[in-house]
Amino acid sequence: xxxxxxxxxxxxxxxxxxxxxxxxxxxxxxxxxxxxxxxxxxxxxxxxxxxxxxxxxxxxxxxxxxxxxxxxxxxxxxxxxxxxxxxxxxxxxxxxxxxxxxxxxxxxxxxxxxxxxxxxxxxxxxxxxxxxxxxxxxxxxxxxxxxxxxxxxxxxxxxxxxxxxxxxxxxxxxxxxxxxxxxxxxxxxxxxxxxxxxxxxxxxxxxxxxxxxxxxxxxxxxxxxxxxxxxxxxxxxxxxxxxxxxxxxxxxxxxxxxxxxxxxxxxxxxxxxxxxxxxxxxxxxxxxxxxxxxxxxxxxxxxxxxxxxxxxxxxxxxxxxxxxxxxxxxxxxxxxxxxxxxxxxxxxxxxxxxxxxxxxxxxxxxxxxxxxxxxxxxxxxxxxxxxxxxxxxxxxxxxxxxxxxxxxxxxxxxxxxxxxxxxxxxxxxxxxxxxxxxxxxxxxxxxxxxxxxxxxxxxxxxx
Amino acid sequence: xxxxxxxxxxxxxxxxxxxxxxxxxxxxxxxxxxxxxxxxxxxxxxxxxxxxxxxxxxxxxxxxxxxxxxxxxxxxxxxxxxxxxxxxxxxxxxxxxxxxxxx
Numbered sequence: 001x002x003x004x005x006x007x008x009x010x011x012x013x014x015x016x017x018x019x020x021x022x023x024x025x026x027x028x029x030x031x032x033x034x035x036x037x038x039x040x041x042x043x044x045x046x047x048x049x050x051x052x053x054x055x056x057x058x059x060x061x062x063x064x065x066x067x068x069x070x071x072x073x074x075x076x077x078x079x080x081x082x083x084x085x086x087x088x089x090x091x092x093x094x095x096x097x098x099x100x101x102x103x104x105x106x107x108x109x110x111x112x113x114x115x116x117x118x119x120x121x122x123x124x125x126x127x128x129x130x131x132x133x134x135x136x137x138x139x140x141x142x143x144x145x146x147x148x149x150x151x152x153x154x155x156x157x158x159x160x161x162x163x164x165x166x167x168x169x170x171x172x173x174x175x176x177x178x179x180x181x182x183x184x185x186x187x188x189x190x191x192x193x194x195x196x197x198x199x200x201x202x203x204x205x206x207x208x209x210x211x212x213x214x215x216x217x218x219x220x221x222x223x224x225x226x227x228x229x230x231x232x233x234x235x236x237x238x239x240x241x242x243x244x245x246x247x248x249x250x251x252x253x254x255x256x257x258x259x260x261x262x263x264x265x266x267x268x269x270x271x272x273x274x275x276x277x278x279x280x281x282x283x284x285x286x287x288x289x290x291x292x293x294x295x296x297x298x299x300x301x302x303x304x305x306x307x308x309x310x311x312x313x314x315x316x317x318x319x320x321x322x323x324x325x326x327x328x329x330x331x332x333x334x335x336x337x338x339x340x341x342x343x344x345x346x347x348x349x350x351x352x353x354x355x356x357x358x359x360x361x362x363x364x365x366x367x368x369x370x371x372x373x374x375x376x377x378x379x380x381x382x383x384x385x386x387x388x389x390x391x392x393x394x395x396x397x398x399x400x401x402x403x404x405x406x407x408x409x410x411x412x413x414x415x416x417x418x419x420x421x422x423x424x425x426x427x428x429x430x431x432x433x434x435x436x437x438x439x440x441x442x443x444x445x446x447x448x449x450x451x452x453x454x455x456x457x458x459x460x461x462x463x
Numbered sequence: 464x465x466x467x468x469x470x471x472x473x474x475x476x477x478x479x480x481x482x483x484x485x486x487x488x489x490x491x492x493x494x495x496x497x498x499x500x501x502x503x504x505x506x507x508x509x510x511x512x513x514x515x516x517x518x519x520x521x522x523x524x525x526x527x528x529x530x531x532x533x534x535x536x537x538x539x540x541x542x543x544x545x546x547x548x549x550x551x552x553x554x555x556x557x558x559x560x561x562x563x564x565x566x
Contacts, residue, residue, distance in 0.1 A: 046481075046547075256479040256483045258526055275528075364548070
């Protein structure tokens with residue numbers, strides 16, 4: 001059933017590079033979508049991707065998905081919108097995605113007109129914004145500190161839908177976005193065509209993880225249809241289903257608040273939304289509300305910190321396993337004493353040694369319940385954290401003999417635990433951390449972003 | 464005593480951004496949901512003690528249509544960093560399984 005003023009958006013997968021299915025995309029095209037839209041990024045996998053600017057997904061995986069999607073886009077003559085390119089959506093990650101898109105365009109012989117929406121932020125601009133009182137913390141964070149800005153190697157602002165809408169108005173075939181809210185990139189095409197704002201945002205939130213809102217998320221694609229009263233959603237695969245429960249339950253997923261979602265320029269409120277089955281596979285949603293609010297952009301910032309070197313031993317020795325906590329405590333003491341005796345005091349003081357017995361309590365770090373049975377084996381992980389990689393590795397080497405040979409008890413013969421690798425130490429690289437959880441007020445949705453147009457056919461671009 | 468794991472068909476935890484963890488308790492039916500959804504044993508104060516966070520920052524939501532109670536709390540440390548043990552927060556629900564419920 002097609003409703004008046006309907007906008008159909010094909011969402012092929014929850015994240016570019018996670019694996020679109022060509023048969024699903026083909027099936028989706030048969031329903032005459034107005035746009036293909038998806039997200040390519042998240043903070044979910046941790047701070048390394050924003051701090052380093054590198055993509056979580058491999059280039060081959062991203063290229064493969066782009067190949068399917070760009071061919072479908074060209075065939076249907078509809079735009080392709082991709083938000084948060086290269087995982088973090090920082091400029092470096094966006095340019096990495098653009099290069100891949102241009103390579104696919106050359107291979108396919110197409111001439112897509114590409115809009116690239118940059119949203120990485122200059123620290124001096126943010127300092128001025130903060131000085132003007134335009135930067136506010138989100139719980140549980142405090143006010144923006146100079147040290148937090150200094151600690152970030154990349155800072156991005158999460159774009160709203162307006163730059164995507166402007167790019168479509170400008171004739172873009174492909175829109176590549178820097179960091180964007182997951183919802184904004186999916187809502188843009190429907191908002192541009194005058195769809196119900198609450199429905200467009202709610203549809204976008206529901207579809208942002210692709211098949212996650214269906215009965216069987218191994219089928220990655222969904223189609224959302226937004227009209228002037230509500231939206232409908234169905235999986236692309238006829239073998240899969242959406243039910244009122246799978247759709248409404250998606251508002252729980254990775255969301256601190258299941259009813260209200262703050263977005264640039266407003267708030268989505270789904271507390272009164274109604275979910276009804278249209279047929280076996282399709283759910284209709286009405287009653288979602290959009291409350292406009294002063295325009296703010298959320299900031300994300302991450303940077304690199306100290307370095308780590310790790311070692312791992314396997315232990316099956318029953319004498320150790322009879323009291324893992326006591327053994328780990330003695331090991332910690334022995335390693336710290338060994339470092340203190342080997343290195344200058346001021347150097348040793350910069351090193352942290354962390355022991356984590358996998359198979360016992362490494363995951364939580366909490367004391368196991370009283371009377372817990374001994375495990376059959378443990379993997380004891382050693383992590384040295386130090387200001388340089390060289391020092392972290394030096395610490396691991398200094399600790400190695402004790403880590404390898406510490407007996408289960410005083411006076412016992414020297415054991416050798418099971419190292420799986422030689423050399424035993426593994427240089428893990430730098431530790432990354434998030435430093436910002438703030439929003440910045442802006443005069444317009446375009447204030448902190450830049451649009452670049454790229455004509456792929458001739459390889460030229462202009463601002 | 465009824466344990467939380469005995470009246471839920473599914474319990475999960477996950478990051479909600481780098482600074483929050485959210486836990487979803489899917490009760491196994493309307494009856495157990497009605498009986499236990501407001502139990503103080505899964506209230507903000509109890510959750511705060513369990514995860515070592517400020518009780519005023521713990522949020523609890525009832526989602527009646529789904530028989531779900533949602534608990535969200537700030538991470539003691541932001542996701543990542545040198546001392547992270549559960550990058551995606553996916554194992555944080557485990558201490559809840561054996562909570563004793565009243566009623």
